[in-house]
Amino acid sequence: MEQVNGVTTKEKIGLVTGGNVTTPKGFSAGGLHCGIRKQKLDLGWLYSDVPAHAAGVYTTNAFQAAPLKVTQESIAVEQKLQAILVNSGIANACTGEQGLKDAYEMRRSFSEKIQIPEHLAAVASTGLIGELLPMEKIQTGISQIHEQENNDTSRFETAILTTDTREKGIAVQFEIDGKQISIGGAAKGSGMIHPNMATMLSFVTTDANIDDQALSRALKSITNTSFNMITVDGDTSTNDMVLVMANGKAENAKLTEEHPEWNVFVEALSTVCELLAKEIARDGEGASKLVEVQVNGANSDRAAQIISKSVISSNLVKTAIHGADANWGRIITAIGYSGEQLDPDKVNVSLGPIKVVENGIPYPFDEEKAKAYLLQDTVVIQANLGDGSGKATAWGCDLSYEYVRINASYRT
Known part of the structure; x- marks a missing residue:
C-alpha cells in the first residue's frame, strides 16, 4: 500500500459517522409514497445544487430496462447530471415502446419540476419486470417533490428499496490540496445479485473537482472489484446500475490520474463502493450471514x-x-x-x-x-x-x- 511520510493511503480516509449520500457539499435527497406500492415509500430523488460530472456502469443483461437507456442518453450529452429520480415497485423492463416513452416522460416531468435541463436528469426503476409504470401516480408524486416533509436522505434510502430489509448508506472524508472532500453513497439490492450488478442500484456522490473521463475510468475499474464481486443467487437482472456524480464544490485542484494524490481519491471511492457492495450481499433475501x-x-x-x-x-x-x-x-x-x-x-x-x-x-x-x-x-x-x-x-x-x-x- 502506498505511503507518504509514513501514512498509508487508506489511513488518510475517515468513515463519517451517520454519513450518507448527501454528506458531500451541495447534495440533497428525499422520498415519498406515490402509490406504486401499497404503503411503502416508492419515489425518491437525489439532487445537486449545480450540474455534476457523471459516470455510470450498467447491467450486462441483454434485456436492458428502459430507464437505463434513457439515463445513458442523458449522460452522453455532456457527461453531466444534476438529479436522479428513482421509483421502486415496478422495474419498467420488458415493456417495449410504451415503457421507453414512460421513462422519457418521467425524465421530462422531473426535470421540469425541479427546473433543470432535461438531459441533466437521470431515471431509474426497480421492482416487478413486465409491468407498465402507473404514470398518473408517478406524475402526482413528481408534483410533490421538494415539499418540506419529503426532503430527507433517509426517505430517499427507503424509497429505492424492494425486498431489502434495511437502508444502505455511507460516507467517507479525506483531504486533498488542503480541501476536505467527501464521498457518499446509497444503494439497494438483496436478491438476484450476481457478477454484473443484478437487482442493484447504487448512487455515489462526491464534492470533488474531478475530470469526467478520469472519474469514469475509476468507477469502471472499482466496480469490477466491488459490485461485480457480489452474488446472492446467481441471477442477473435488467435494471442495475451504478451512477456517480461529482459536483466540484470542495474546490480542490482538478483531479486526474496525474495528480499526486489521485490514489487517495481512488482508495476513498473504492472504500465506499466496497462497503455498499458488502451491505448488499449481507442483505441477501433471507440471508443470516x-x-x-x-x-x-x-x-x-x-x-x-x-x-x-x-x-x-x-x-x-x-x-x-x-x-x-x-x-x-x-x-x-x-x-x-x-x-x-x-x-x-x-x-x-x-x-x-x-x-x-x-x-x-x-x-x-x-x-x-x-x-x-x-x-x-x-x-x-x-x-x-x-x-x-x-x-x-x-x-x-x-x-x-x-x-x-x-x-x-x-x-x-
Missing part, C-alpha cells in the same frame, strides 16, 4: 476473481454455511469446476482461522470449533492456490429457507 471468499495464489487476478465467484455462487457451499456445516468438500468442488487451471496438490483452504485443507487433502480440525465459527454472522473462506500472485475477494450470503419463501411469493 455475510460470506466473504478470499482467493490468493492464483495465476492472475482475473483467475482469482472467477474462482472466488465460483465458490460464493455455489448453492451447496451457501447451504452448508447456513447450516454451520464445515463441509470443505463443497468448497474444493466449486474451486475445481471454476474452469481455471490450478494444481489440486497445492490448494489450502481455511474457514476463518481454522485450516481444513492442506495441499489438496484433509487437514485435521476441531469440528465443534469450526461449527462455532460458522455460526457467526460473518464467515470468511480463504483459499490459497499456490500458483502465482493473483488475488481477489468476493462477497455473498448463505442460502436459507426464508429465501425460498420470499421468492416463491414475490408477485403476490
Whole structure:
C-alpha cells in the first residue's frame, strides 16, 4: 500500500459517522409514497445544487430496462447530471415502446419540476419486470417533490428499496490540496445479485473537482472489484446500475490520474463502493450471514476473481454455511469446476482461522470449533492456490429457507 511520510493511503480516509449520500457539499435527497406500492415509500430523488460530472456502469443483461437507456442518453450529452429520480415497485423492463416513452416522460416531468435541463436528469426503476409504470401516480408524486416533509436522505434510502430489509448508506472524508472532500453513497439490492450488478442500484456522490473521463475510468475499474464481486443467487437482472456524480464544490485542484494524490481519491471511492457492495450481499433475501471468499495464489487476478465467484455462487457451499456445516468438500468442488487451471496438490483452504485443507487433502480440525465459527454472522473462506500472485475477494450470503419463501411469493 502506498505511503507518504509514513501514512498509508487508506489511513488518510475517515468513515463519517451517520454519513450518507448527501454528506458531500451541495447534495440533497428525499422520498415519498406515490402509490406504486401499497404503503411503502416508492419515489425518491437525489439532487445537486449545480450540474455534476457523471459516470455510470450498467447491467450486462441483454434485456436492458428502459430507464437505463434513457439515463445513458442523458449522460452522453455532456457527461453531466444534476438529479436522479428513482421509483421502486415496478422495474419498467420488458415493456417495449410504451415503457421507453414512460421513462422519457418521467425524465421530462422531473426535470421540469425541479427546473433543470432535461438531459441533466437521470431515471431509474426497480421492482416487478413486465409491468407498465402507473404514470398518473408517478406524475402526482413528481408534483410533490421538494415539499418540506419529503426532503430527507433517509426517505430517499427507503424509497429505492424492494425486498431489502434495511437502508444502505455511507460516507467517507479525506483531504486533498488542503480541501476536505467527501464521498457518499446509497444503494439497494438483496436478491438476484450476481457478477454484473443484478437487482442493484447504487448512487455515489462526491464534492470533488474531478475530470469526467478520469472519474469514469475509476468507477469502471472499482466496480469490477466491488459490485461485480457480489452474488446472492446467481441471477442477473435488467435494471442495475451504478451512477456517480461529482459536483466540484470542495474546490480542490482538478483531479486526474496525474495528480499526486489521485490514489487517495481512488482508495476513498473504492472504500465506499466496497462497503455498499458488502451491505448488499449481507442483505441477501433471507440471508443470516455475510460470506466473504478470499482467493490468493492464483495465476492472475482475473483467475482469482472467477474462482472466488465460483465458490460464493455455489448453492451447496451457501447451504452448508447456513447450516454451520464445515463441509470443505463443497468448497474444493466449486474451486475445481471454476474452469481455471490450478494444481489440486497445492490448494489450502481455511474457514476463518481454522485450516481444513492442506495441499489438496484433509487437514485435521476441531469440528465443534469450526461449527462455532460458522455460526457467526460473518464467515470468511480463504483459499490459497499456490500458483502465482493473483488475488481477489468476493462477497455473498448463505442460502436459507426464508429465501425460498420470499421468492416463491414475490408477485403476490
